[in-house]
Amino acid sequence: MVTIKDIARAAGVSPSTVSRVISNHSRISAKTSSKVKKIMEEMGYHPNMMAKSLVSKTTKTLAIMLPRPAEELFQDFFFGELLRGILTQSTPAGYDMLLTAATSPFDEKETVSRLVFGRRVDGVILLSARVDDPLITMLSEQQFPTVLIGRTDGSARILSVDNDNEQAAYDATRHLILQGHERIGFVSGPPNLTVALDRMAGYRRAMQEANLTVRADWIVEGEYLQNGGYRAMTFLMSLHERPSALVVIDDAVAFGVLHGLTELGYKVPDDLCIVSFNNIALSELASPPISSIDVGTYQLGYTASQMLIRLIQDPDSIYQQRIIIPHRLIVRESSLFSLRI
Amino acid sequence: MVTIKDIARAAGVSPSTVSRVISNHSRISAKTSSKVKKIMEEMGYHPNMMAKSLVSKTTKTLAIMLPRPAEELFQDFFFGELLRGILTQSTPAGYDMLLTAATSPFDEKETVSRLVFGRRVDGVILLSARVDDPLITMLSEQQFPTVLIGRTDGSARILSVDNDNEQAAYDATRHLILQGHERIGFVSGPPNLTVALDRMAGYRRAMQEANLTVRADWIVEGEYLQNGGYRAMTFLMSLHERPSALVVIDDAVAFGVLHGLTELGYKVPDDLCIVSFNNIALSELASPPISSIDVGTYQLGYTASQMLIRLIQDPDSIYQQRIIIPHRLIVRESSLFSLRI
DNA sequence: ACGAATTGAACAATCGATTGCACATAAAAG
DNA sequence: CTTTTATGTGCAATCGATTGTTCAATTCGT
Structure with missing residues (x-):
């Protein structure tokens, strides 16, 4: 696997320079930039996303938390469309989606903890809102970027996209x-x-x-x-x-x-x-x-994804806690x- | 965020010891182990998966490559069940699924390259098999762990799960x-x-x-x-x-x-x-x-996931290139x- | 009881990137 | 023709884990 060091060596520059070429740093000369880029092209360089994530503390990945099996069956067809809406927004925005489902109601919290505290994802989309949902409580307490598709009972402060x-x-x-x-x-x-x-x-x-x-x-x-x-x-x-x-x-x-x-x-x-x-x-x-x-299923997904990414990238730009997708x-x-x- | 160093400090041991406690290394005394575990529990420690992945060169993540939009529509309902089959197998096996869709036919290869060469995933499940699929060719040439749900035209050596x-x-x-x-x-x-x-x-x-x-x-x-x-x-x-x-x-x-x-x-x-x-x-x-x-949709997904994980963990145990799920x-x-x- | 073998834990290098800082060199100002 | 500023690059630390090696403390065999 070709690393940034290999590129640096081949181009006769330091790894930091290569890194700066990649991120279009302003202090890199056009000459160096094009030379390095050419070599990256030739050697087929792809940055190691794990290394990148480690230092940037960002994974460019969002989790989609599926409802538990019992509820999943009910509404199966709805989800396909919802996923399409989510993916259509998130993919061009540069985010990957981690599709997660708890094995049982009991490891639901644990599953999310692993992803959230393990810094595996930058945000979570919750797909099913139950009354008194412990997941919602947890994520909202942690102030972890989360968007709920649906509604929860008032107490938890959490962004949501829903219908009326x-x-x-x-x-x-x-x-x-x-x-x-x-x-x-x-x-x-x-x-x-x-x-x-x-x-x-x-x-x-x-x-x-x-x-x-x-x-x-x-x-x-x-x-x-x-x-x-x-x-x-x-x-x-x-x-x-x-x-x-x-x-x-x-x-x-x-x-x-x-x-x-x-x-x-x-x-x-x-x-x-x-x-x-x-x-x-x-x-x-x-x-x-x-x-x-x-209910504008596709819109629901699209908007949720959009809202979540904005919440991650620029929290201050969020002025609306709750978005209602019109139905007809x-x-x-x-x-x-x-x-x- | 609490790291392994924090735990080490709190427990009065070195980070390496904590790491070995986590992985149940044989040369850790029962006393130390329980002491460290207790502290991890108290402080709510969750290993940073990015750091882990970086050194282990393993992400415990598989990509599900969705068909392109046009084909996605056709068979929409089929996929829900397929995904369920995949998730039911992969989740208990400790693998997360990255749901990916190409924005256009043109960035399909690029999208996969990013994931594969960027070491973002350990394997790929391809969901739609076209005649002369360039993705299949690429992945098979790279010898990257891949399982195809469907069939391809003979040339490429690739594992597949399909119906007759x-x-x-x-x-x-x-x-x-x-x-x-x-x-x-x-x-x-x-x-x-x-x-x-x-x-x-x-x-x-x-x-x-x-x-x-x-x-x-x-x-x-x-x-x-x-x-x-x-x-x-x-x-x-x-x-x-x-x-x-x-x-x-x-x-x-x-x-x-x-x-x-x-x-x-x-x-x-x-x-x-x-x-x-x-x-x-x-x-x-x-x-x-x-x-x-x-066609045993659920089985198709379940088996594909199982096959892929086995291919990753123990390539030698694979004796069958192609598995046929019975239809009725x-x-x-x-x-x-x-x-x- | 003394050297050998075993056990337990720390040190330090490593994975592959990013980034603040230092330091040349080139351009601009006086 | 100096001095100042802007520009371009390298050095080294860092992110949070893992792991081979070293070394001290125990336990064992005879």
Whole structure:
């Protein structure tokens, strides 16, 4: 492996000069610079990033902390797009992304500690926000550059990028109400995720505002993945009074719901209308196509990465603690059955 | 930041002793060891990984080289599962994954060079195999630890994990033939991917073996993403002689095809049968559920990671250049319309 | 009990870069 | 034609670990 010393020797200069050529130091003559550069080219020199990091105390690497397995499944499709957003921003900015996942809930903190205190990364992007998330607390206490995609409960000072999930759910519910639905249910996800709480809240607000009753048995909570759709629907449709429309927390879950309904012989939107969240690529291709709140997934990732890099490079330029990515409702067939005349 | 020197000072020993405590050197007394460990615990010591890497010439990091944007879209859902497989293996093995994507086809080589020659990573997992892939050539020439998920054209000596895509496509096609179909088309992806070539070959073999004609206009090639489904179907169904069944290269594409057909008023499987590849989670939840070749996506990732780590740690233990993950056909409704009586 | 063998810990060099400081040499000022 | 300033490069310390070698203190064999 060719080092800076080899270059120095070949060029007849000192290692420091070579180093200065690389970093375009102002006191290097044009002649020396081009000579050294030529030799670097010829010998195929690539700086050893570990050595560089050691002295600069900077790794040009960010960690992406994936949610724990259980939650990862739920929202799988969402993440691809999110990662694309992150990478598209970070790569040109010169940062590499370390993709990390804890083996179990227990080593989650340890995993992050190793990276953070071991100075393996310059910053962290957290991908899943739980209520009382110990990771968030830790990172915020350490004042380690961190951006959270999602929301946390007020106390911790941490930068975040999020949607206005409460409003988004309000909009989704409102959309159904405006079409005359009064019996609207909510299919949620793991209740310890802040997203789930927020969307639930928005749903409730819209319902209350319209003087509609929120029935407890129309709210299906828990870790309903795609596969849970059938079970969930069997339950909902077995009720004496059934909802005529559903707000579903995630497109993948909506696929499950749709599938369950189809198996049970119900038609969407005729028998039941559905609005969902995240607007993954495939929801447009479902039958029927699923109405979904586009949360700007790509933007979410892109912005988080941008924010984190800025926080690292120029902390003072950060004036906004929390960035909200606008959402918008994409109406498709799954919610287009009006009960109004 | 607390360093090894701080620990040494606090414990009244030399830095080398602390280092040896960490690595469980045999010549360290139990007394010293426990004393030092206690202090490390108290002071919250975490070794600086950059310093460690510099001397050990090892980073405990692997790069995952994502396909270029255009190809990334195609197969988006497949990757999530693949990444899960990789991470599940690598994390407990003590390796971190660097997720890298080239900004453009042109800096692809440069991006990898930076990581490889800059000793940023110990190995590389390549996620997409193109015909005559320059990356593969480069890495194989450099003898840099690399595992390819997919196949390359013989010349380069490189470890790989793959499916028998030819056989898989043969099986898929055969499945349709056995149900009496004679007019079978093939919807492919970007033709410069080896997967596409292999699957096409298997399709042709099955057709020839059954003495069925492969009609050029029943083969839709090109970068048909999910969205291309409508266009592709409009074309296929406008033909005078139409296929009665299709082999589709990827589930996401199949979703597009399905959607296109539905929009045009055709029914699957009644009007057209479909078999596809990859068996992503959602294909079970499509309407109708899509028959798909399960390629063991998770296994693919898991095995690739395992193989790479072994290659790094103990090259001599590698006896197999190429590992084939078994596939299996999952028959669902989309292909369950028999033309046989 | 005395030399040999073993055990335990410190010294110092090393990994491959960066960077403050010193020191020539060249250009500008007086 | 000196003195001052600007310019270009080298020396050596440093980042935070690891590790071969040296050396002192114990333990062992006979």
